[in-house]
Amino acid sequence: MKLTVQDLNSHYGPAHILFDIGFEVGEGEVVALLGRNGAGKSTTFRSIVGLVAQRSGRIMFEGKDVSAKPTHEIVREGLGYVPEERRIFTDLTVEENLEVGKQPKRPNAPHWTREKLFALFPNLGEMKNRPGGRMSGGEQQMLTIARTLMGNPSLVLLDEPSEGLSPKIVEQMVDAILTMKKEGVSIVVSEQNLHFARLISDRAYIIERGRICFGGTMAELDARPDIRDAHLSL
């Protein structure tokens, strides 16, 4: 397994947010983490990369337990993270944003260069020197993914990549994610949008109120409309 999460519990101060979250991602797989707003998708991702201070549980990445490591070491293992709020460095240009994400080559992961990323996201190539603060939401979403890919991750946590984007940009996003998959990057993508998830994912988990309540292939999910309707707003 590429990534195995077991018994993940997280707290924000006195509030218990995640309850015994567990899921698996296979090599080269695209797995969707589905759930409504506030279900715990973002917290799950933030907990995996160590951005939530109060967490417990086991996070095995490529056979190594990374749960006790600080954020930058987890990321350097090859576990990339693309935050939901994009968090572009608004004062930095596109090229500089990519520079921040740059990490050495990794033997077991595809190697990304600026040129390769500009081919994947042609819009970015046309605005190399534009500050991140003066880009549209869709361009920022591309930049945040490209920035994480500069770290040559073997697995990427993608937090709601389709949120707030126009249908045309969403199409580009689907293409980009499929290209990443083809290159050999494993992906966990959190989504509220089942339609979008279906276009890219091999399997799906559903999270509701901080608990995993379903796990299976997309076909298995389609066979259970009751679960789909109860936990996802369509």
Next chain:
Amino acid sequence: MAFYVVQFLTGLASAASLFLVASGLSIIFGVTRIVNFAHGAFYMIGAYIAFTLTERLSGAFGFWGSIVLAALAVALIGVLVEMVLLRRIYHAPELFQLLATFGLTLMVEDLVVLIWGPDDLVGRRAPGFKGAIDFFGQNIPSYDLFLIVLGPVVLGILWLLFQRTRWGVLVRAATQDRDMVAALGVNQKWLFTSVFAVGVFLAALGGALQIPRDAVHHAMDLRIIVEVFVVVVIGGLGSIVGAFVAAVLVSELNAFGILIFPKISIILVFLVMAVVLIVRPWGLFGKPEAAARKTPGLTVNPWRPLTSNERLASLAALLLAATLPLFAGNYALTVGSEIAIFVIFAVSLHFLMSVGGLASFGHAAYFGLGAYGVAFLAKMAGLPMIVCLLLGPLLGCMGAAVFGFFAVQLSGVYFAMLTLAFAQIVWSIAFQWVSVTGGDNGILGVWPEKWAASPSNFYWLALGVAALVTVALRVMVFSPFGYALRATRDSLLRSEAIGINAKRIQWTAFVIAGTTAGIGGALFAYLKGSVFPDNLGISLSVDALVMVLLGGVETVSGAVIGAIVYKALNIWLVSQTDLSKLVLGGFIVLIVVVFPKGIVGMLEMLAQRRRKSSPPGSPLLAKPIESAE
């Protein structure tokens, strides 16, 4: 005309060091969000080490090598400080960071005297820049010209460093979003350490470069840090270009201010700062910061009024304190009066800091203004004591009204820097305006009238006023005004959204706190029989902060206990050692790192823990992440 040109060039030369120090402070703040109070101390150590090295190493290379070596050595000290102290407090509220670095400053002040002695040291002239250049009959030291060139050169180098290197890009990214930088695999720990080292290097270089111009002495840290605070407030914290422009502006204002107001040249700088703050509160080149959620303390612990038992206990304690004259001698009574006065001072700051969330680093200004108010009224107008006591604090009130108006436009570290700068301005006026304030000699012979002259009567007076003030402020905490003030502390945006005029509430609180401090100062003038500029100096402001911190920032009346314990300890300590600043500084650092809740806060926590047999907290809790949020 030539004279003005020379004056202008002198201003530019002074700007060089100021810019180096200010840019270092800005860079460190940008990434770590810590306003490094100890920056002036690093500047000073840079000058001292450079002095020693230039004495030892000869020749041109020896001189310039010494300057660079000194700055590198201090940068290394900075790295140690960052790793040992700052890494522990990146998560702490900003007040604690300010205090810890201030404690460090105090320690350094005593240490340099211990190592280099108390006398001014006059350093070597720079080889190749010993002479002066004649400019239409006026002399310009050639070293000044060197400094004038150096300023823009350093600005250029810093620009290249930040724009053209990976390190610079990472630093700029971290300035905006530290967590995201960590989430991209960058080790923040070393990024922070390297940034701190660069900032300290700049400060030390600034100090080292001053030795051919000025004597090295052990008070140069406070002088520079106040100017640096003024520079970063005007230029905008975090902006290097802003630091440069403001350093030039402030230096020129100083250079020409002396011609316009020879005695109180600092007024001019103050006026410019006031204008900038009104037009652009975040400085000329700064960016408005998003209002962060402010937590004055460490935990959320709702306040409640005292229960009737606790009230009785407090009353009993007060009565017990009132019996002191029955068995204590005159010295003990004088100490008792002083402690009572400092209780007034501490609770006034506590009101501003803990209730209002506004940590003033210059609260002594209003204490001292109250004292000067009494001295003016008693000595010049010859008014009776009771009238002086009632009217004297009004000077503190007025000072607080003027400075408070500007100060509450800002918050957090800006507020702290600004209040410190204001206090230092008041101090300079008291120090320099000899014809009115007596300058360093102060105003003597402010003795109480017969009815209050005996130590026991004065003690009762001080104790009574202290009790009255404490109760009045406590009542205010639980009044509608107190609720509104606490609302502005907890969330400025939300309080304004429910119709509270936050700035006015904060300003009112500032004036109340300033007036109360003035009451303490008025009594203090009579206790000592004299008034000196020290009564509004920085060390007194820090005393007040430590008293509040020691008592517990999060408590309603911890300052009372903090003032009693601290003042008693302080009086004892000063009688025991010459290195009181070293001990005090170490003590402050210790409280911040190990004991941040203060005495009363600890007691409350213990009491709570006893109530709830099993404390909350999960044994499975993972180690907190190391990224600084």
